Amino acid sequence: MYKEPVFLKPVFQERIWGGEKLQKLFDYDIPSETTGEAWVISAHENGPSIVMNGELKGMSLLEVWRNYPGLFGSETTGSDFPLLVKILDANDQLSVQVHPDDAYAKEKAQMPYGKTECWYILDCEEGAEIIIGHQAKSREEFQELVSKGEWQKLFQRIKVKKGDFVYVPSGTLHSIGKGIVILETQQSSDITYRLYDYDRVDQEGKKRELHLEEAMAVMTCPHQQVMQENLKEQLNNLQSTRLVEGEYFTVYHWMLGGKVEVPVTTAFLLVSVISGSGQIVTEESVSTVKKGDNFIVPATIGNYFIDGELEMIVSHT
Incomplete structure (x- = not known):
């Protein structure tokens, strides 16, 4: 079954x-015109992707995960699908927020996962900034700055450019700035605690809910900057850069310039094509891939090669 990639249809979220x-x-x-997110590889109940090809066409990834564990290299998939891949368009500043770790999510929110995530900057305006972390040395100082509304003193801002990568462990205060488009790889969780939302109102004139108590409870204080060392490898026509290797996911940037035979693994891969076009050729199929395509390489695919001029973000657990 499935000696070919499993192509998925994005689910859009307005923001x-x-x-x-x-x-x-x-x-x-x-x-x-206010589409904020494309959930491009998702088995989350709030927006599962739909299979676009093969025997399972029309099924949700959530159904496939539960009913066809062999595709993922397992005899059973008793737990929830572990990862969620999104593309976000920040036409305006996102709220300043923080996500819990697994222990807090399970105990307080009755959810299977907390949320550690990472961002690959696909596009951004000149001078665009993100908020990553804060400058308070203690929770007491943090609370004081929040109570006074001294946000500029509190938040730690950095400028970003296209091609940058940012790792955001659970507990990290963060916000994506205006004019930035990112590809986000994260745990399959939809828990967000907002600390600050710029006093914005929705179409009905209402401010969005804040979660000050929860945010204060789960944030890391003082902020801890987690650095990841990129590991570059040249495999014939494939330049592979490992962006992060962590507890929940490993993420690569692949730049392909011709034909490459991909080593067979027992794992499944999540792939998003961010530029170019090409083909994936297996023993039984030829699949055209292009910018904007998102698919899973199942553990059952067997020997295959990729050919073309392609830039991809690839992840696995």
């Missing part, structure tokens, strides 16, 4: 800070 770049950059059929 107060969303825009139209998902259509402009990837030719996605977005629902509105």
Whole structure:
């Protein structure tokens, strides 16, 4: 079964800070001019992707995960699908937020996973910034700055450019800045605790809910900067850069310039094509791939090679 990639249809999420770049950059059929997120590889109940090819066409990835564990190299998949891949269009500043770790998520939110995530910057305006971490030395100092609304003193901002990579462990205060498009690889969790939202209101004139108590409980204080060392390898026509290797996921940037035979593994891979086009050739199929495509390479695929001029973000657990 499935000696070919499993292509997935994105699920779109409208957001107060969303825009139209998902259509402009990837030719996605977005629902509105405030489309903030494309959940491109998702088995989350809030937006599962739909299989677009093969025997399981029309099924959700959630159904496939539960009913066809062999595709993922396992006899059973009793737990939830571990990862979620998104593309976000921050047409405006996102809220300043923090996510819990697994222990807090299970105990307080009755959810299977907390949320550690990472961002690959696909596109951004000149001078664009993110918030990553804070400058308080203690929780008492943090609370004092929050109570006074001294946000500029509290938040730690850094400028970003296209091609940058940012690792955001659970407990890290963060926000994606205006004018940035990212590919996000994360644990399959939808838990967000907002600390600050710029006093914005929605179409009904209401401010979005804040979660000050929860945010204070789960944030890391003082902030701890986690550095990841890139590991570059040249495999014939494939330049592979390992962006992060962590407890929950390993993420690579692949730059392909011709034909490459991919080593067979027992794992399944999550792949997003961020530029170019090419083909994936297996013993039984030839699949055309292009910018904006997202698919899973199942553990059952067997020997295969990729050919073309392609840039991809690849991840696995």
